Amino acid sequence: MSNGEVTFIIERFDPEKDTAPYPQEYKVILEPGQTLLNCLNNIKWTQDQTLAYRYSCGSAICGSCAMRINGKAVLACKTQVSDCVKDGVIRLAPIGNTKVVRDLVVDLEPFWNALKRVRPYLTPDSQDAPEKEREQTAEEFSKIDPSTTCIMCGACYSDCNVLEVDNQFLGPVALAKAHRFIFDSRDGGGHQRLTEISETNGIWDCTHCGECTTRCPTETKPLSRIEEIKVKAMAEGHHGNAGARHVLGFRETVGRRGLLDENYLPLRTVGFFNIPGLLSIMPVGLRMMWRGKNPPMIPHYVDKVGEVNNIFARFEEFRK
Amino acid sequence: MKYALYTGCVAKGAGRELLAATYKACEKLEIELDEMTDAACCGAGVIGEDNPMVADLLNARTYSLAEERGLDIMNICTTCQGVHVKTRRKIDADEKYKARLNTELEKETGREYAGTVKIKHFYEILLHDYGLDRLKEKVVKPLTGLKVASFYGCYATRPPEVNELKNPDDPDELESIVTALGATPVKYDERLKCCGFPILMMNKRNSMQLSGNALSGAKKAGADIMVTPCPLCHLNLDAYQPEIESQIDQKLALPILHIPQLVALALGVSEKELRIQTHIVRPEGALAPA
Numbered sequence: 387m388s389n390g391e392v393t394f395i396i397e398r399f400d401p402e403k404d405t406a407p408y409p410q411e412y413k414v415i416l417e418p419g420q421t422l423l424n425c426l427n428n429i430k431w432t433q434d435q436t437l438a439y440r441y442s443c444g445s446a447i448c449g450s451c452a453m454r455i456n457g458k459a460v461l462a463c464k465t466q467v468s469d470c471v472k473d474g475v476i477r478l479a480p481i482g483n484t485k486v487v488r489d490l491v492v493d494l495e496p497f498w499n500a501l502k503r504v505r506p507y508l509t510p511d512s513q514d515a516p517e518k519e520r521e522q523t524a525e526e527f528s529k530i531d532p533s534t535t536c537i538m539c540g541a542c543y544s545d546c547n548v549l550e551v552d553n554q555f556l557g558p559v560a561l562a563k564a565h566r567f568i569f570d571s572r573d574g575g576g577h578q579r580l581t582e583i584s585e586t587n588g589i590w591d592c593t594h595c596g597e598c599t600t601r602c603p604t605e606t607k608p609l610s611r612i613e614e615i616k617v618k619a620m621a622e623g624h625h626g627n628a629g630a631r632h633v634l635g636f637r638e639t640v641g642r643r644g645l646l647d648e649n650y651l652p653l654r655t656v657g658f659f660n661i662p663g664l665l666s667i668m669p670v671g672l673r674m675m676w677r678g679k680n681p682p683m684i685p686h687y688v689d690k691v692g693e694v695n696n697i698f699a700r701f702e703e704f705r706k
Numbered sequence: 707m708k709y710a711l712y713t714g715c716v717a718k719g720a721g722r723e724l725l726a727a728t729y730k731a732c733e734k735l736e737i738e739l740d741e742m743t744d745a746a747c748c749g750a751g752v753i754g755e756d757n758p759m760v761a762d763l764l765n766a767r768t769y770s771l772a773e774e775r776g777l778d779i780m781n782i783c784t785t786c787q788g789v790h791v792k793t794r795r796k797i798d799a800d801e802k803y804k805a806r807l808n809t810e811l812e813k814e815t816g817r818e819y820a821g822t823v824k825i826k827h828f829y830e831i832l833l834h835d836y837g838l839d840r841l842k843e844k845v846v847k848p849l850t851g852l853k854v855a856s857f858y859g860c861y862a863t864r865p866p867e868v869n870e871l872k873n874p875d876d877p878d879e880l881e882s883i884v885t886a887l888g889a890t891p892v893k894y895d896e897r898l899k900c901c902g903f904p905i906l907m908m909n910k911r912n913s914m915q916l917s918g919n920a921l922s923g924a925k926k927a928g929a930d931i932m933v934t935p936c937p938l939c940h941l942n943l944d945a946y947q948p949e950i951e952s953q954i955d956q957k958l959a960l961p962i963l964h965i966p967q968l969v970a971l972a973l974g975v976s977e978k979e980l981r982i983q984t985h986i987v988r989p990e991g992a993l994a995p996a
Binding site for chain 2: 457547550551555590592593596599600616617620627629633634645648652656669670674678680681686688689693697698701704705
């Protein structure tokens with residue numbers, strides 16, 4: 387990059403005429419302070435008018451210009467080229483977990499559908515029109531402050547590991563949006579919302595891989611919001627699902643022994659009377675036993691376990 | 707060199723071969739270990755999803771136990787490492803919260819977390835404290851010709867601020883250890899992805915698919931063997947490999963080693979001592995000289 391020249395390798399694709407995406411190279415002379423969006427505009431305006439990408443505000447507010455740079459989702463307008471050039475090369479591709487419309491433009495319909503599934507609007511306790519607006523204190527707002535900063539750019543959606551294998555998963559943006567209403571003091575539908583997103587495809591299907599928070603260009607940080615929803619769901623007794631039983635299994639065995647009882651946890655999570663579920667984990671259990679890999683039948687206690695027991699004895703108190 | 711060894715739950719349970727390998731590797735490297743038999747589970751991010759303060763108290767207690775020993779913590783599980791570092795940063799960033807935790811910790815355990823302990827994974831100790839040059843000098847059985855795919859695990863790479871990787875989006879730390887042991891690192895697209903273990907019991911199909919993608923990617927890249935610093939990843943990738951093979955309809959037979967096992971092998975420890983016979987996908991064939 388000694389002469390300030392950067393090679394952009396951009397994934398091109400027009401489903402109407404191409405059978406598969408292909409890379410196309412463009413050379414740009416880099417000037418100090420240039421963002422990726424500046425360079426893309428430069429390419430489009432001076433080299434190739436057929437290149438398709440989305441952008442609008444150029445100020446990390448509208449969320450239009452998310453794309454994958456060197457394999458990771460970022461906002462083109464918020465990313466300095468100098469931060470991501472590797473050996474004079476930058477690779478651009480459309481965001482992941484979506485279908486390409488053309489080049490870097492993707493079909494966001496599934497993304498918007500996931501958002502609709504969490505009913506992204508306030509559902510007040512009473513449908514009667516209030517005499518004045520529903521007020522919110524600064525402290526109440528602080529709980530939803532991070533989740534209201536979401537600009538719905540799709541960077542988290544793009545790199546979510548679970549969405550890669552299951553397009554029915556609600557995904558980080560919809561769950562962060564659900565957080566924004568569950569924790570809103572003016573919303574009356576919290577219980578119902580928690581029930582819904584505790585079911586399959588909701589909070590407990592998140593692997594907490596952290597990719598969403600790593601890619602998020604705002605303070606939304608979806609994984610932290612998902613964790614907060616889980617804490618609330620557990621505190622409010624939404625325990626009728628495998629995810630919650632898994633958490634209870636941790637609480638029960640670590641609280642008693644200090645270490646996890648790996649024999650008890652799968653049974654607790656699946657459900658002691660869930661015969662098909664128990665049968666489904668039997669092969670791996672037998673396989674591990676056969677190799678001598680099964681956890682000890684008499685689980686360990688940590689030394690000084692009384693200290694751990696004391697902490698767990700005040701479990702409910704420590705929720706506050 | 708001496709560390710307080712935090713075993714975590716799996717190395718005492720379904721992954722006892724990891725503990726055996728850690729002791730063997732450290733013996734060869736002349737690293738002394740003081741096993742923290744009094745330390746509790748880190749919560750694996752799960753207890754924190756139920757009651758963050760209880761999870762933080764458990765971990766603050768662990769840090770205080772290491773401080774009492776005057777030793778830094780060696781983790782052998784990236785989930786424990788990730789949770790420990792994340793929790794510690796949270797506590798240290800908020801003096802008021804730290805004071806509240808310490809009040810409760812003192813009340814329930816008689817302990818105090820001062821904030822002096824350092825927390826490192828085994829592989830970080832090799833890289834930063836021990837040094838790869840020193841490691842190379844200790845290698846007596848170089849793993850020449852062995853193609854090794856590193857699987858990092860989520861907590862080793864994300865969020866980037868809680869790990870010490872030079873380039874968290876394209877790290878080469880594990881690969882550099884593989885090279886130091888005389889083996890050949892194999893890079894593949896899925897090496898930084900999630901293995902799916904945390905949702906194994908909630909959505910087995912998705913969990914198996916995530917592991918399947920990683921195994922399949924490593925296999926396609928020509929790996930003879932995979933190595934991971936996380937025993938939870940190991941459980942999914944190894945113990946569930948037969949189910950994964952039938953779900954993705956592909957024969958994989960890719961053995962998975964814990965990083966201390968790979969290191970110990972190159973240091974001359976026998977396969978039997980590393981308990982590789984307990985693996986579901988037996989590594990003996992892949993490790994046999996061609």
